Amino acid sequence: AQSVSQHNHHVILSEAASLELGCNYSYGGTVNLFWYVQYPGQHLQLLLKYFSGDPLVKGIKGFEAEFIKSKFSFNLRKPSVQWSDTAEYFCAVNQGDYKLSFGAGTTVTVRA
Amino acid sequence: EAEVAQSPRYKITEKSQAVAFWCDPISGHATLYWYRQILGQGPELLVQFQDESVVDDSQLPKDRFSAERLKGVDSTLKIQPAELGDSAMYLCASSLGNTRDTQYFGPGTRLTVL
Numbered sequence: 235a236q237s238v239s240q241h242n243h244h245v246i247l248s249e250a251a252s253l254e255l256g257c258n259y260s261y262g263g264t265v266n267l268f269w270y271v272q273y274p275g276q277h278l279q280l281l282l283k284y285f286s287g288d289p290l291v292k293g294i295k296g297f298e299a300e301f302i303k304s305k306f307s308f309n310l311r312k313p314s315v316q317w318s319d320t321a322e323y324f325c326a327v328n329q330g331d332y333k334l335s336f337g338a339g340t341t342v343t344v345r346a
Numbered sequence: 347e348a349e350v351a352q353s354p355r356y357k358i359t360e361k362s363q364a365v366a367f368w369c370d371p372i373s374g375h376a377t378l379y380w381y382r383q384i385l386g387q388g389p390e391l392l393v394q395f396q397d398e399s400v401v402d403d404s405q406l407p408k409d410r411f412s413a414e415r416l417k418g419v420d421s422t423l424k425i426q427p428a429e430l431g432d433s434a435m436y437l438c439a440s441s442l443g444n445t446r447d448t449q450y451f452g453p454g455t456r457l458t459v460l
Contacts, residue, residue, distance in 0.1 A: 280449075
């Protein structure tokens with residue numbers, strides 16, 4: 235079964251700092267990769283996704299992620315965070331079937 | 347913007363009681379998913395429907411959990427009897443039906459078993 239690892243459980247940073255969240259998956263075949271975000275009091279929503287092509291994919295709210303096939307990684311980045319980016323971030327992977335495997339999530343706290 | 351609806355939002359029950367959760371997916375979405383999210387973990391798929399058919403229920407504890415989507419639209423997830431370890435957030439999601447399609451999540455039902 236696919237496993238997804240998120241390196242950081244909780245990240246605390248100040249506004250305008252850069253953010254990078256790590257995500258690694260276990261399967262070496264063709265995968266579809268997703269980052270979901272859950273803002274406080276809201277439901278899970280898609281931040282960005284990657285299927286093929288340019289390994290650098292851009293999502294909503296200034297987020298981007300880079301797929302590095304050789305490292306089985308799909309790290310999420312944002313150059314300058316805002317207080318409103320405080321949320322829980324989940325990496326998810328499926329391998330050609332519908333079943334999404336989620337990481338444990340990273341809680342990001344941005345201090346004003 | 348269309349959303350996935352779930353009810354109730356919160357449910358407190360005692361051990362050995364029966365509970366049921368309801369989900370109404372986005373109109374036109376053929377695929378419906380039920381996930382369980384334990385505090386501090388990511389969502390874990392319990393069951394997946396394609397229209398009214400179960401596609402994957404490999405992680406569903408079938409001795410106590412059941413799920414149905416009779417007309418291929420809304421869905422019910424039932425637990426009978428509930429156990430202390432069932433306390434979690436139960437999430438419903440839907441998608442058009444392709445593996446690359448975005449899954450849209452509902453607000454979830456927070457279950458507490460006492």
